[in-house]
Amino acid sequence: MPARDLFHQAVRHALEKEDWIVTHDPLHIELPDIEVYIDLGANRLLAAKRKHQKIAIEIKTFLGTSTMFDFHMAVGQFVNYRFILNKVEPDRKLYLAVPVGTYNTFFKRETVQEMIQAHGLKIVVYNPDLEVLKQWIN
Amino acid sequence: MPARDLFHQAVRHALEKEDWIVTHDPLHIELPDIEVYIDLGANRLLAAKRKHQKIAIEIKTFLGTSTMFDFHMAVGQFVNYRFILNKVEPDRKLYLAVPVGTYNTFFKRETVQEMIQAHGLKIVVYNPDLEVLKQWIN
Helix, strand or coil: HHHHEEEHHHHHHHHHHHCEEEEEEEEEEEEEEEEECCEEEEEECCCCEEEEEEEEECCCCCCCCHHHHHHHHHHHHHHHHHHHHHHHHCCCCEEEEEEEHHHHHHHHCCCHHHHHHHHHHCEEEECCCCCEEEEEEC | CCHHHHHHHHHHCCCHCCCCCEEEEEEEEEEECCEEEEEEEEEEEEECCCCEEEEEEEEECCCCCHHHHHHHHHHHHHHHHHHHHHHHHHCEEEEEEHHHHHHHHCCHHHHHHHHHHHHCEEEEEEEEECCEEEEEEE
């Protein structure tokens, strides 16, 4: 299985371990003049509030030759998907899934942290080998 | 010459026809933890104000197999470059150079126009064959 698909499966399994139900793989959104596919859509029942929490996840492997270019693409997809998602389903929150290795080396740099803040990125850090979620960053 | 380089030269020549002086090709910006290369930096003397107008231009060809993915990449680069440029040279304005064919077919769509507004993209539309600038959109 290509690494891209392995990472996709790892995030899906990691979500399921935390009681998320994957409802869309991928999540297809179609507007009259544009359509996009976001990697995953998932729901989880918040028992205390008796309501469903809804998310969409754009999964990134950061396996390209340039982490910086992978980051540009991730940011572009995130801000465009968030804009489109907000039009059709504003209560579904978008997250960027980032492998823990890339998070620790690249995402922790001061300037990258500032860009994450400036763009309002929400991130979920995952371990592709253990198939677990390490951290949610809102 | 590859199409990418032809488009790059076309934008450079088009700027020079309008009295811009290309000062950087590319414009290299280095922070302690990150570095980026923006395609062009240019200056023009505003005689009336007796001061220099400074721009940076990210040139896009939109020759990829998916216009949507080229757009995601363009937006990601734009918002990241703008953030970094603002730290080191806040009076230099960043523009995305878009070929007129792509502008007329893709960029004029309602949702794309809304995204351009939401992200605050500045655009310069160019004709790659005639090597002229068609429109500046602020």
